[in-house]
Amino acid sequence: MPDLLIELFSEEIPARMQARAREELKKLVTNGLVEAGLTYASAGAFSTPRRLALSVEGLTDSSKPEREERKGPRADAPEKALEGFLRSTGLSKDQLELRDDKKGKVYFAVIDRPGRPAAEIVAEVLSAAIRNFPWPKSMRWGAGSLRWVRPLHSILCILSDESGARIVPLQVDGIASGDTTRGHRFLSPDAFSVANFEDYAIKLRRAKVMLDTAEREGAIAQEAANLAFARGWEIVEDQGLLTEVAGLVEWPVPLMGEIEERFLDLPPEVLQTSMKEHQKFFSARNPKTGRIEGFVTVANIETPDDGATILAGNQRVLAARLSDAAFFWENDLRVAKAGMGDWAEGLKSVTFHNKLGSQADRVARIAALAREIAPMVGADPDQAARAAELAKLDLRSEMVGEFPELQGIMGRYYALEAGEDAAVADAARDHYSPLGPNDKVPDAPVSVAVALADKIDTLSGFWAIDEKPTGSKDPFALRRAALGVIRLVLANGVRSQLGKTARAALSSGLMSDFGKSHGPGHGAAADEDRVGSISDDLLAFLHDRLKVYLRDQGIRHDIIDAVLAQPGNDDLVLVVNRATAMNDMLSTEDGQNLTQGLKRASNILAQAEEKDGVEYSFGADPKFAETDAERALFAALDAAEPAIKASVAKEDFPAAMSAIAGLRAPIDAFFDAVQVNTDNQIVRRNRLNLLSRIREAGRNIADFTRIEG
Structure with missing residues (x-):
């Protein structure tokens, strides 16, 4: 049984697309081979910035012959019926068989399909896969019609067995298949031929290409850790950055540098975010000081000076980036120490939603709701309200304007600089959490109160204006907000009546400002009915999200339905x-x-x-x-x-x-x-x-x- 090796060699594939592309290539080719009648023992897909590769082992030599019998019209049927049957089978009349049936003589077609050689099937399947590859974004180049993520240069496609390797002949948009590939763009750019997957992997490594993404990740992580350890530092773990960087280099060469002393007093999150977002650097922390003091950059080339020139260039660019960050930090600190009044005023001109008012309107609602929730979670009502008033102010800061992912984190620093209590400052940082199913759930009482108020206000607001999720569409991340409420309540054992809390959120400002009924025959009673109807619908949505959450915990949906039918079903702790x-x-x-x-x-x-x-x-x-x-x-x-x-x-x-x-x-x-x-x-x-x-x-x-x- 032969083995199949495919490589699609192109200009650089964006790192974020590589993992999915590997799986798509494997799925398209292996599914196509099986549908055409071939079988295989195993398959593995690989990617580097410039190539997608697929190895299929134990492929059958050819598909099996097939015989199909199809019953046709009776012998005395109209001629048109017989002509249609002949067209569908591709046979002539003299190739049909007349057989006895219950209703007389009937035509039968016996269609023999010989087995097809593997090479023919592979060429057909791979050509279709290339032409129909589902890239999120693709391009055309030159005069051709082929669309690919970046210009495609070559197609390697060979079948190999004990007798040797043979090229599977195919051509896509003028690109003919062959048995050659190229190594590293700079370190080994010449073409070379390969005989099988093992030969391919060995020669690529000699040509300074690590084919396996996991191997590149491991090499980067290990060498970065070694470099940091030599200086008494530790690398800040970031799996997402590691995966991205491994998708940017074919031959990773980690290099370590130091951050200039003048930047070391910047918050560590600022240093880490700036280096990650702008330069794809890993942060190195000094465990003795708790500060980010160094970085690791990953080059894609070995140099005679062991990367000194590369590192010097990166240091210059980093200094410029961190100078900007330091400038933002110093400006923001002046506003924070003055009480952040300018930012509070600025929120009045920032629209949260055209039907739900400004960010300042929203902050007022969250503060009122946080004050009401505070006793349920053991928080001081005044602290909860104060934290809610401060929680969104960093949205007006220059630092968050540059790095939106730092919202909340910077809010804590600015609140502390303004002289606020630590619990209030922590709540400014924590009130967005949990952001996802694996995100940590806040447990400090003030943080829990503000986080719940923030999410319940969001849900109540969009329910009040009838902007609920539909199908797979959830532009305001309301399902995530609902899951956040559920996790906050359950993790902290919050014994609240969520229906009552939702009604309070609606009554405290949303309905009065954006949803009240007006005109003859309407009034307080009608508004109260509408508040009740909206809160009931919102509670049903929370119940639906709770079912999903508990199902993942191994609790059957019918059990949840049986419990939700009981009184007190807006107390989620009781329900669970x-x-x-x-x-x-x-x-x-x-x-x-x-x-x-x-x-x-x-x-x-x-x-x-x-x-x-x-x-x-x-x-x-x-x-x-x-x-x-x-x-x-x-x-x-x-x-x-x-x-x-x-x-x-x-x-x-x-x-x-x-x-x-x-x-x-x-x-x-x-x-x-x-x-x-x-x-x-x-x-x-x-x-x-x-x-x-x-x-x-x-x-x-x-x-x-x-x-x-």
């Missing part, structure tokens, strides 16, 4: 505690059987109530019990009901589940021994009222009818 205990119970055989018994009781009761037009909810009396199973169920309910209610009242849901689990055997025995809908109406009513006690026992915990299966 119920759902977790119920999920644990339903993972046992007893829990599953108990659920079936509770559902059976509810279903029989619902059918009887619909038929009789009455509600069976009281009056079950053990004196009307006719069987031991009935009497045992009465006794079990008498014991379980108070235990369930007491446990639920204490929110000890594992204990409540344990108490209701004790009903499993009596309920099973009851249904095995008793016919509920007996002819004796007194006994029937008594048994239905007994089922009502079972239903109510379950309802104390969850709506078990929503459990599937």
Whole structure:
């Protein structure tokens, strides 16, 4: 079985596109080969800034021959029907077979397709892959029609086995396939031929190209760590930057430099961000001082002076960049020390949303809401309100204007320079968090209050103006804001009624400024109804995001639905505690059987109530019990009901589940021994009222009818 090697050699591919391009090449080619009837043992895709490569091992020599039989029209069918059948098969009439069928003679076509050689299939599949490659952005060059991310120079495509290598002949837009490639642009630019993947990888390394992205990342990380260790420093970890830099170089040569003394007092985040964004430098921290004192740049070339010239040039550019940062910092500090009044005034002219007012309007709403939330999270209301008033001011700073990703981080520094309490300053930094599913959740009370207020105001505002997410579109990141609320509440055990908090957010400014009804027949009552409707809809959205979040934690959606059907479903901590205990119970055989018994009781009761037009909810009396199973169920309910209610009242849901689990055997025995809908109406009513006690026992915990299966 031959092995296949493909390389598409071009000008530099943007680093951000390389990982996806590797996977797309692998998928397009291997799927195409399989669809054409070939099989293979394994495949691996690789990329460097100038090449995409694919190695396919154990490819079959050819596709298998195929025979297809197709039934056609009857022998006496109209000529047009026969002509259509012949066109669809590509055969002539004399190539058809007449066979006996239930309705007489029928034409059959027997189509033999011989196997195709692997080279023919590979050429066809690769040509299509190149022409239809899904680059996020592509270009045309010269007089050709081919679109590629950057000009494509050569196509290497060979099949190799024990007898040697052979070129798979194909041509795409004037570029003919071959068995040659090139090494490093400067260190080894000459072309060379290869015989197989192993030969390819070895010769590329000799030509100063590391083919494997993971190897380049590892080499950069290791050498950077060694350089830092030699100076008593440590590299600030940044996996995103490491991946990007590995996509910029074919032969990584890390070089270490020092940051000039005059810049060392800049906040470390400023140094790190400036070096990362502008020059793709890794930051080196001195663990003794906690400052960023050095950097690592990764060259793509070895030089006779061991990179001294490269490093000197980078030092000059870095000094210019950091001079700008120092200028911004000094200007911002003057405003901060003066109380940041200029920035607060400036927020009045910054529009947050044309239907939701300015950033200053938004800050006022967040401050009012943070004051209300503060007691729920153990924060001082005055500190929470003050932190909210300061949290957005750094948006007007020069530093954040240059580096928007530093918003919040710089807010903390400026608040401290203004003499604010540390808890207030920390909240200015933390109030955007958590930004994603892996982002750290704030736990300081003032930070939690402001972060919740910020996100709830955002959600309430866009709900008030009916700008909700639709399908895959979420331009205002409202799903992320909802997940942030959920994670803040759950991580900090915040016992709040989110529906009430949302109504407070709507009533405190949003509806009065942007959503109130006007005109005849409208007024306070109508506005209150609209606030309630919007907050209910927002709570339903939060419930939907909670389902997604808990599903990722291993809790089934039907369990969440069963719990959300209970009162208090805007207390997310309560909801999760119920759902977790119920999920644990339903993972046992007893829990599953108990659920079936509770559902059976509810279903029989619902059918009887619909038929009789009455509600069976009281009056079950053990004196009307006719069987031991009935009497045992009465006794079990008498014991379980108070235990369930007491446990639920204490929110000890594992204990409540344990108490209701004790009903499993009596309920099973009851249904095995008793016919509920007996002819004796007194006994029937008594048994239905007994089922009502079972239903109510379950309802104390969850709506078990929503459990599937």
